[in-house]
Amino acid sequence: MTPLPSRMICAGCGWTAADDDPSPFRCPNSRTDDTDHVVARALDFDELSWPSGSEQNPFVRYRELMRAYHVARARGMSDADYVDLVERLDKEVAAVDGHGFVQTPFRPEEHLSRSLGFEPDGAVWVKDETGGVSGSHKARHLFGLMIYLRVIQEVGLGRPNGEGPDLAIASCGNAALAAAVVARAGGRRLRVFVPTWADDTVVDRLRSLGSVIEVCERTPGVAGDPTYHALQKAIMAGALPFTCQGNENGLAIEGGHTIGYEMVDELRRTGTTLDHVVVQVGGGALGSALISGFMEARALGAIGALPRFQAVQTRGAYPLKRAYDLVAGRVMARLESDGKEGPDRPEDDEDRAEFIRAHADMQGVADELAYAAHQRSQFMWPWEEEPVSIANGILDDETYDWLGIVRGMIGTGGHPVVVEESALERSNELGRVTTRIDADHTGTSGLAGLMELRDRGEVSAHERVAVLFTGVRRSGQE
Numbered sequence: 407m408t409p410l411p412s413r414m415i416c417a418g419c420g421w422t423a424a425d426d427d428p429s430p431f432r433c434p435n436s437r438t439d440d441t442d443h444v445v446a447r448a449l450d451f452d453e454l455s456w457p458s459g460s461e462q463n464p465f466v467r468y469r470e471l472m473r474a475y476h477v478a479r480a481r482g483m484s485d486a487d488y489v490d491l492v493e494r495l496d497k498e499v500a501a502v503d504g505h506g507f508v509q510t511p512f513r514p515e516e517h518l519s520r521s522l523g524f525e526p527d528g529a530v531w532v533k534d535e536t537g538g539v540s541g542s543h544k545a546r547h548l549f550g551l552m553i554y555l556r557v558i559q560e561v562g563l564g565r566p567n568g569e570g571p572d573l574a575i576a577s578c579g580n581a582a583l584a585a586a587v588v589a590r591a592g593g594r595r596l597r598v599f600v601p602t603w604a605d606d607t608v609v610d611r612l613r614s615l616g617s618v619i620e621v622c623e624r625t626p627g628v629a630g631d632p633t634y635h636a637l638q639k640a641i642m643a644g645a646l647p648f649t650c651q652g653n654e655n656g657l658a659i660e661g662g663h664t665i666g667y668e669m670v671d672e673l674r675r676t677g678t679t680l681d682h683v684v685v686q687v688g689g690g691a692l693g694s695a696l697i698s699g700f701m702e703a704r705a706l707g708a709i710g711a712l713p714r715f716q717a718v719q720t721r722g723a724y725p726l727k728r729a730y731d732l733v734a735g736r737v738m739a740r741l742e743s744d745g746k747e748g749p750d751r752p753e754d755d756e757d758r759a760e761f762i763r764a765h766a767d768m769q770g771v772a773d774e775l776a777y778a779a780h781q782r783s784q785f786m787w788p789w790e791e792e793p794v795s796i797a798n799g800i801l802d803d804e805t806y807d808w809l810g811i812v813r814g815m816i817g818t819g820g821h822p823v824v825v826e827e828s829a830l831e832r833s834n835e836l837g838r839v840t841t842r843i844d845a846d847h848t849g850t851s852g853l854a855g856l857m858e859l860r861d862r863g864e865v866s867a868h869e870r871v872a873v874l875f876t877g878v879r880r881s882g883q884e
Contacts, residue, residue: 408480409425410425410473410476410477410480411449411450411453411454411476412447412448412449412450412471412473412476413447413448413450414427414430414445414446414447414448414473414656414657415445415446415448416433416435416443416444416445416446417442417444417445417446417779417809417810418433418435418441418442418443418444418779418780419433419435419441419443421433421434421435421443421445423445425477425480426563428558428563428564429646430445430473430656430657431445431646431647431654431655431656431657432445432641432647432653432654432655432656433445436653440780440781440782440783441779441780441782442653442778442779442780442782442786442808442809443653444652444653444656444806444807444809444810445652445656446652446656446659446698446810447473447656447657447659447660449471449702449705451702451705451706454470454471454706455470455706455707456703456706456707456708457469457470457471457667462508462509463492463493463496463506463507463508464507464508464509464546464664464667464668465492465496465507465549465550465553465661465664466489466492466493467509467667468663468664468667469488469489469492471663471667471702472550472553472660473554473657473660474488474550474553474554474557475488477554477557477558477561477563478491478557478560478561481561481562481563482561483557483560483561488557491553491556491557491560492553495549495552495553495556495591495592496549498591498592499539499545499549499587499588499591501591502587502590502591502615503539503540503587503591505539506539507538507539507545507546507549509668510533510534510535510537510538510665510668511532511533511534511537512531512532512533512534512668512669512672512872513531513532513672514529514530514531514532514870515529515530515531515532515840515841516529517840517841518530518532518836518837518840518841521836521840522856522857522860523860523867524867524868524869525867525868527868528866528867528868528869528870528871529870529871530856530871530872530873531678531680531870531871531872531873532837532841532843532872532873532874532875533665533668533669533872533873533874533875534841534843534845534875535665535849535874535875535876535877536843536844536845536849536875536876536877536878536879537878539584539587539588540580540583540584540586540587541580541583541877541878541880542580542583542584542849542876542877542878543580543662543665543692543874543876543877544580544581544583544584544585544650545584545587545588546661546662546664546665547584547650547658547659547661547662547691547695548584548585548588548589548648548650548658548661549588549661550657550658550660550661550662550664551648551655551657551658551660551661552588552589552591552592552594554657555570555592555594556592570594570646571644571645571646572594572595572596572597572618572640572644572645572646573585573589573594573595573596573597573645573646573648574596574597574598574599574637574640574641574645574646574647574648574649575596575597575598575599575637575647575648575649575650576598576599576600576622576631576633576634576636576637576649576651577598577599577600577633577649577650578598578600578601578603578604578605578608578609578633579605579608579798579799579848579877580799580848580876580877581649581650582598582600582608582612582617583608583611583612584650585598585617585648585649586598586611586612586615586616586617587615588648589615589616589617589648590615590616594648595616595618596615596616596617596618596648597617597618597620597640597645598612598617598618598619598620599620599622599633599634599636599637599640600612600619600620600621600622600633601621601622601623601624601631601632601633602621602622602623602624604621607880608880620636622635622636624792629787629788629790629803630788630803630804631788631802631803631804634651634803634804637649637654638654641654650662650689650691650692651689651690651691651806651807652690652691652694652806652807652810653806653807654806658691659691659694659695659698659807660695661695662691662692662694662695662696662699663695663698663699663702664699665692665695665696665699665874666695666696666697666698666699666700666703667699667703669700669872670699670700670703670708670709671708673709674708674709678870679709679710679711679713679870680713680870680871680872681713681714681865681869681870681871682713682714682715682716682820682856682859682865682869682870682871682872683696683700683713683714683715683716683871683872683873684716684718684823684852684853684855684856684859684871684872684873685715685716685717685718685852685873685874686717686718686719686797686800686848686851686852686855686874686876687717687718687719687726687800687805687811687822688719688799688800688801688802688805688848689802689804689805689806689807690726690802690805690806690807690808690810690811691806691807692874692876693715693717693807693810693811693814694807694810694811694814696715696874697715697810697811697813697814698810698814700712700713700715701814712817712818713818713872714759714815714818714819714820715811715814715815715818715820716815716820716821716822716823716855716859717730717811717815717820717821717822717823717855718800718822718823718824718825718851718852718854718855719800719822719823719824719825720793720795720797720800720801720824720825720826720827720830720851721795721824721825721826721827722793722794722795722797722801722827723789723793723795723801723802723803724822724824725786725787725788725789725802725803725804725805725808726805726808726811726812726822727822727823727824729778729785729786729805729808729812730812730815730821730822732778732784732785733774733775733778733785733812733816734758734759734762734816734821736774736777736778737762737770737771737774737775737816738752738758738761738762740770740771740773740774741761741762741765741768741770741771743770744768744770746761746765748761749761755821755823755864756821756862756864758821759815759816759819759820759821760819762816762819763816763817763818763819766816766817771816775809775812775813775816778809778812779809785808786804786805786808786809787804788803788804789803789804795827795830796827796830796831796847797830797847797848797851798847798848799846799848799849799876799877800848800851823855823858823859825851825854825855825858829854829857829858830847830850830851830854831847832854832857833850833851833853833854833856833857834846834847834850834853834854836853836857837850837853837875838850838879841875843875844878844879845875845876845877845878845879846877846878846879846880848876848877849874849875849876849877849878849879850873850875852873852874852875852876853873853875855873856871856873
């Protein structure tokens with residue numbers, strides 16, 4: 407068989423899945439050592455080009471960049487048959503949720519921009535995911551995975567009887583709702599591990615979609631999210647990780663790439679460049695998908711330069727910020743030992759990030775990132791206390807896809823921002839009033855980060871910045 411134009415590679419140890427491996431989701435070396443074993447889809451840019459289609463369904467429009475498409479074509483499926491498969495599955499999603507997948511809005515918001523003091527040559531662009539399947543961006547991650555599961559069945563790589571293992575996810579919010587919709591559409595049984603404080607309305611909706619609910623209590627003295635621990639046990643027992651955590655299923659990130667692809671195409675259409683992308687981070691799937699999606703677009707010639715990527719976390723839990731500071735500290739020490747004169751204010755986040763970016767292609771920086779990849783527990787570990795915030799959708803005890811985001815920030819001069827609860831309240835009210843997008847507090851937490859950066863003077867009134875409103879405000883939310 408001709409080699410595929412994509413590979414599934416562990417970013418930690420280099421393990422590469424065989425082209426005919428039906429389950430290239432997790433590295434087999436995962437949890438055998440302290441390496442950050444996260445499988446990612448890598449494209450062969452010499453064999454691919456930026457898609458030129460105009461289809462409204464992003465999974466059709468960007469199919470030529472998708473692993474499922476590559477597997478399907480290599481195993482004899484025609485392009486027309488693949489498109490038909492995606493469209494049939496999309497109709498099944500629409501039958502469950504009322505509509506399928508279409509390109510979501512990405513535009514400059516004039517009222518919001520003025521409210522934040524931007525000049526006419528600057529702007530705040532908002533990517534609105536609140537109208538997506540199940541009311542957030544999460545379903546994108548899981549629909550891409552469901553397409554892959556359908557493909558391997560149709561090309562003969564799946565189980566002979568056409569059945570598959572239970573799907574499993576740890577979540578009590580948008581990710582769980584998205585997984586339940588897509589699993590129901592795909593005719594697969596879903597186990598959902600939820601905390602004791604899960605919202606009754608969400609749990610009722612999950613049950614109505616046929617999901618099996620398993621409530622998980624925290625165990626005194628045991629660090630980390632109990633639902634995540636339960637998910638890991640289920641995976642070890644044979645469940646398939648149907649989750650937005652890239653370390654558990656590398657193909658979950660690929661569906662999220664479509665968000666970045668759409669943003670790139672709209673920037674190309676309007677002749678716009680971005681200076682910053684400010685994105686909220688919990689488990690990290692959205693952030694890592696967005697960064698890698700933009701990087702792929704640059705490698706394929708769709709854009710010329712990358713914006714600075716800035717990650718936003720809450721005061722309730724900021725494991726990514728903690729990890730970034732540890733990595734950045736080692737990088738700074740390495741650069742200075744190599745004779746590079748550091749910034750006048752090394753304690754300043756912006757100065758430090760810009761200094762590192764200016765030397766990001768040096769071997770010393772690569773060495774320190776490699777060290778972090780092989781010594782995960784020195785940089786990323788569960789938050790010591792149970793996280794609490796009104797933006798509960800980004801309260802993951804760990805940022806599971808942390809290293810890809812750290813690499814993206816180091817390479818572009820970005821850095822993490824931690825915001826207070828009061829800022830989350832203000833940004834949500836401002837965002838909803840000025841854009842008329844009814845997003846929840848998690849959904850507008852990227853805007854809270856932008857407001858913090860504006861207050862610090864790190865984003866000027868003449869720059870163009872993108873934020874993402876990622877989750878709709880649901881009944882019962884204030």
